[in-house]
Amino acid sequence: MKSKFWTFLMVGLLGIFLVASWFIGIRFLRTGDVTAQLIGAGTIALTLIGSWVLFREISFGRGIERLGSQLYQEGGLPEDTVERSPGGRADRAQADKQFEKYKAQAEAKPDDWRSWFRLSMAYDTAGDRSRARQSMRRAIDMERTERTGQR
Structure with missing residues (x-):
């Protein structure tokens, strides 16, 4: 549950960042300076790419959770029998x-x-x-x- 909190917090902060970047890009596009408009176009492009990556990773995580839950209910999750070092590395x-x-x-x-x-x-x-x-x-x-x- 703790990791979900941090995941939601980071996704929320990234969402705020992406929205702010979008509006900053729009402001750059509205200037009369070509260089600023190019910066604005680049900012909007990066915002769109970032949004796509965020959506893809959230979908991936939800898919893992759905499949893991189904396997757990079926009793098909593999047992983690590998010994680990104090630092968490697997043997x-x-x-x-x-x-x-x-x-x-x-x-x-x-x-x-x-x-x-x-x-x-x-x-x-x-x-x-x-x-x-x-x-x-x-x-x-x-x-x-x-x-x-x-x-």
Whole structure:
């Protein structure tokens, strides 16, 4: 619950920043100076990109939460059995062993979002954040397709 508070606080502050940037960009566009207008156009472009990234990350987080909740209800969340150092780092050998287990499950059931969710968690434990995000996006897309019946 504590992390959600900080997430909402940061999203709120970023939202205020994006709105303020939008209005500053508009003010720059209304000047008669070409340089200021270019700065205004750049500010508005960055505001739009920032808004898109924020929306995408919020959607990603909500998707993870939805899938994690569903797996929890089904009893399918993987157990975190990897030992950790006092600093929180996972034992590399154990993380690799756990990763191989979930990789084999994903290869055996490539059309099951649940196996990709678990593989994503194994990637994350092993410290490979980019592949963890890729696998999680794949799981979210697969679950959405399954839920909506679209292909």
